[in-house]
Structure formats: C-alpha cells, structure tokens
Amino acid sequence: MRIGELSRSTGVTVPTIKFYLREGLLPPGEATSATQAQYGEEHVRRLRLVRALIEVARLPIASVRAVTAAVDDPPESFHDLLGIAHDALPPAVDDDVDVASATAVVDGLGWQVHPTSRALRQLAAAMDALEGVGLPASPEVVERYGRAIEPLAAQEIDQVPTGSSEEAVTYVVSGTALYEQVIAALRRLAHQDLSARRFGAGA
Amino acid sequence: MRIGELSRSTGVTVPTIKFYLREGLLPPGEATSATQAQYGEEHVRRLRLVRALIEVARLPIASVRAVTAAVDDPPESFHDLLGIAHDALPPAVDDDVDVASATAVVDGLGWQVHPTSRALRQLAAAMDALEGVGLPASPEVVERYGRAIEPLAAQEIDQVPTGSSEEAVTYVVSGTALYEQVIAALRRLAHQDLSARRFGAGA
DNA sequence: CAGTATTGGCGAGCGCGAGTATCCACGTCA
DNA sequence: TGACGTGGATACTCGCGCTCGCCAATACTG
Numbered sequence: 009m010r011i012g013e014l015s016r017s018t019g020v021t022v023p024t025i026k027f028y029l030r031e032g033l034l035p036p037g038e039a040t041s042a043t044q045a046q047y048g049e050e051h052v053r054r055l056r057l058v059r060a061l062i063e064v065a066r067l068p069i070a071s072v073r074a075v076t077a078a079v080d081d082p083p084e085s086f087h088d089l090l091g092i093a094h095d096a097l098p099p100a101v102d103d104d105v106d107v108a109s110a111t112a113v114v115d116g117l118g119w120q121v122h123p124t125s126r127a128l129r130q131l132a133a134a135m136d137a138l139e140g141v142g143l144p145a146s147p148e149v150v151e152r153y154g155r156a157i158e159p160l161a162a163q164e165i166d167q168v169p170t171g172s173s174e175e176a177v178t179y180v181v182s183g184t185a186l187y188e189q190v191i192a193a194l195r196r197l198a199h200q201d202l203s204a205r206r207f208g209a210g211a
Numbered sequence: 212m213r214i215g216e217l218s219r220s221t222g223v224t225v226p227t228i229k230f231y232l233r234e235g236l237l238p239p240g241e242a243t244s245a246t247q248a249q250y251g252e253e254h255v256r257r258l259r260l261v262r263a264l265i266e267v268a269r270l271p272i273a274s275v276r277a278v279t280a281a282v283d284d285p286p287e288s289f290h291d292l293l294g295i296a297h298d299a300l301p302p303a304v305d306d307d308v309d310v311a312s313a314t315a316v317v318d319g320l321g322w323q324v325h326p327t328s329r330a331l332r333q334l335a336a337a338m339d340a341l342e343g344v345g346l347p348a349s350p351e352v353v354e355r356y357g358r359a360i361e362p363l364a365a366q367e368i369d370q371v372p373t374g375s376s377e378e379a380v381t382y383v384v385s386g387t388a389l390y391e392q393v394i395a396a397l398r399r400l401a402h403q404d405l406s407a408r409r410f411g412a413g414a
Numbered sequence: 415c416a417g418t419a420t421t422g423g424c425g426a427g428c429g430c431g432a433g434t435a436t437c438c439a440c441g442t443c444a
Numbered sequence: 445t446g447a448c449g450t451g452g453a454t455a456c457t458c459g460c461g462c463t464c465g466c467c468a469a470t471a472c473t474g
Contacts (some may be wrong), residue, residue: 060340085412119404131396137263161401193334198307198364246469
C-alpha cells in the first residue's frame with residue numbers, strides 16, 4: 009500500500025505520517041521508484057503503536073522514538089527492556105529530588121529497586137508535593153498502596169509474552185503506559201461510584 | 212509579606228508569580244498603596260497547590276484555574292466537588308469514544324457511574340488503544356484491576372476531611388491528581404522489583 | 415533627604431513541541 | 445494526455461507556560 013492508503017487505514021493524515029517518517033518513528037517504506045514506496049502491515053501496526061503512545065500515554069516524540077528504537081532493536085534482557093520503557097515514559101522528574109521518603113517506603117515493602125530509578129524520584133516528588141499541599145502521605149499509607157498494587161504488577165510480569173521480541177517490547181511499553189491510564193480511570197470511576205453511594209447522586 | 216518574600220519562601224520566581232496573578236490562579240494581595248500589596252500564608256499555600264498541580268499533576272493552567280476556583284468557592288456537595296476535580300484533570304479525551312467496552316467493565320463491577328463521565332471515556336480510550344496495539348484488555352482482566360483498586364478508593368473516600376471546605380477541595384483535587392502519580396510510581400517500582408527477582412538484575 | 419532597590423501592572427516576546435502547509439519533480443492510471 | 449497522488453524537503457503555524465522589559469510609584473538605606 010502507498011501512503012494514502014496507510015493514512016486511510018489508520019486515520020492518521022498524510023502530512024502527519026510524513027512527519028513521523030522524518031522523525032524516525034516510522035521506518036521508511038520500500039521504495040519502488042523515486043516517488044513511490046510500499047508500506048505493509050507492519051507500518052499499520054507501528055503507526056497504531058505510535059498514536060497510542062502519543063495520544064493515550066501522552067509520550068513526547070523523543071520518548072516515542074526511544075520506544076520504537078527498542079522495538080526495532082530489542083535489548084538483551086527483559087530487565088533492560090523494562091528500564092528503557094520506564095526511562096521513556098513521562099513524567100520527567102528533577103534529578104535533585106530527595107529520595108529518602110520514597111526509599112523508606114520501598115524498603116518497608118521489601119522491594120529491590122535501583123536507587124537512582126526515575127520511578128523512585130517520581131514517587132518522592134509526589135510525596136513531597138502532597139506534603140507541600142498539607143496532605144502528607146505517611147510511609148504506612150503509601151506502603152498500603154504498594155501492597156495493593158503488587159499482585160497486579162506480579163500478574164503483569166507473569167504475562168510478558170516470550171514469543172517475538174517485538175511483541176515483548178510492545179507489551180512492556182504499552183502495558184506500562186496504557187495500563188496506567190486504565191488504573192487511573194478505574195480509580196476515578198470507583199470514586200464516582202462510592203461518592204454516589206455515600207453522598208447521593210449530584211448533577 | 213511582599214512579592215519578593217513570597218517568591219523566596221516558595222521558590223517560584225517573581226515574574227511567574229506575577230503571571231499567576233494575571234491568570235487568576237493566585238488571588239491578589241491586599242493592596243496597601245499603589246505599588247504595594249501584602250501576601251499571607253494563604254498565598255504560600257495556594258502557590259504550593261498551584262505548583263503541585265502544574266509540576267506534579269501536569270495540569271494545564273486552565274484546569275488549575277478551575278480547581279482554584281473550586282477552592283475559593285466550594286460546591287455544595289462532595290459529589291459535585293469530585294465532578295469538578297475529575298473534569299479539571301487530564302487527560303482530555305475525545306467525546307466520540309465508544310464507551311461500550313468500559314461500560315461493560317463498570318457494570319461487571321457493579322459500579323454506578325454517570326454514562327457520560329470523562330473517566331469512562333478515558334477507560335474506553337485506553338482499552339481501545341490496547342486493542343489497537345494488539346494487546347486487547349479483556350473485561351475480566353480490567354475488572355480484576357477494578358477490584359484491586361476499589362479498597363484503596365474506598366479508603367480515600369472515607370478519609371475526606373469534613374472540616375473546612377478548602378481542606379476538602381485540596382484533599383480531593385490533590386488526592387486525585389497526586390495519588391495517581393504515587394500509584395503509577397509504585398507500580399513501576401513493583402515491576403522493577405519483580406523483574407529483578409525473576410530475570411536477574413541487569414544494568 | 416538623596417539615591418538606589420523593589421514593587422505592581424501590563425504588553426510583548428521567547429522557546430518548545432507537534433504538527434501543517436506549500437512546493438516541486440516525478441509516477442500512475444483512467 | 446492530463447488530472448491526481450506521491451516522496452521529499454523547507455518553512456510556517458499554533459498553543460502553552462512562562463520570561464522580559466518597561467514604567468511610574470513607592471520603600472528602604474546611608
């Protein structure tokens with residue numbers, strides 16, 4: 009298929025596809041002449057991945073590029089792959105966050121995590137912000153969250169596909185980024201339900 | 212205190228504070244003369260709230276404005292307040308998402324939620340994106356997530372402060388936005404731990 | 415009381431990210 | 445043959461979150 013059909017079958021405009029090609033998010037099609045190239049199913053899949061990462065997971069282009077690079081050239085170990093996914097994912101957190109509070113939580117949970125991990129700084133930044141706003145999150149409370157989340161995370165790790173590495177990359181990245189949205193949405197829906205039950209349905 | 216001290220005690224630059232004043236995120240100080248105004252502790256608190264919403268929760272200015280408006284003029288019921296918080300929070304989701312998959316999940320969980328709720332569309336969008344990427348999220352799996360999250364959400368609703376309404380608004384908004392970060396970070400940390408345990412620590 | 419520093423207020427400008435638009439020299443197909 | 449589609453490149457736009465510059469009125473400082 010040519011660019012027009014690729015556009016039609018994904019709903020992404022031709023200029024945007026051209027932009028992604030330029031940005032290296034999408035590999036070039038197979039050139040059949042100076043002004044003609046063929047695209048295949050893998051381009052459709054890749055385009056959907058890129059759109060999902062940009063639209064749903066809100067990744068900036070640079071992070072999407074890191075992810076697609078990992079898809080094209082998968083790292084050796086699953087652990088490295090997870091690291092790439094985590095590094096690509098927002099939010100960008102300041103390097104100089106004091107990680108003590110977060111480390112206390114992680115230690116309390118008995119988790120082994122890298123002390124410079126971005127997720128650790130993300131947790132610390134959120135806990136700091138909560139404290140700054142007058143709602144300090146105690147390590148005990150945060151640990152309770154951790155314990156509730158652990159089985160979900162375990163299930164996710166268990167289900168990493170062991171087939172093609174592209175599949176594994178897609179699973180990890182999309183799973184991390186998109187299930188985060190799923191969890192956030194579910195939490196809000198649970199709030200709505202509970203609020204309706206306890207405080208009566210408002211407008 | 213005047214703007215300079217407000218700036219020093221929050222770490223926000225003077226031009227940025229001026230910008231927030233212009234944008235209505237921060238109420239004006241009490242004017243003592245044509246070129247002088249006094250700011251108080253409430254400005255410090257507000258500024259921290261604004262910064263937390265922008266930096267940690269990644270809200271756009273317009274959403275922060277909606278939230279601070281709710282703080283200044285709290286809605287009647289908790290349920291309305293929750294609605295304002297949810298509407299202010301990102302992500303902006305398309306109106307025309309097909310909400311069937313998400314509705315099935317919510318029904319399966321026995322939750323009562325408004326059928327035009329943004330969170331419902333957010334869930335549907337994430338599930339669609341997962342399917343588009345070749346990782347369909349079955350209603351059963353998503354329901355399992357829902358059941359894991361429910362107790363956390365219940366605890367959060369139970370702990371809404373009943374004192375000042377400003378406190379309640381801050382709790383709801385910050386709780387929704389900032390604990391989302393806490394949960395996301397914990398999930399990633401759990402992944403790291405589990406991945407290290409199962410696949411050995413890579414770099 | 416002179417001189418310097420701050421302030422509030424406001425319009426304009428900037429840097430970045432993510433596309434859009436415009437061109438152009440080809441190809442393709444009716 | 446001729447209208448339309450294509451690849452490739454460069455330039456432009458737009459929204460957002462600040463950031464700068466300027467001004468006149470004050471406030472502190474020696």
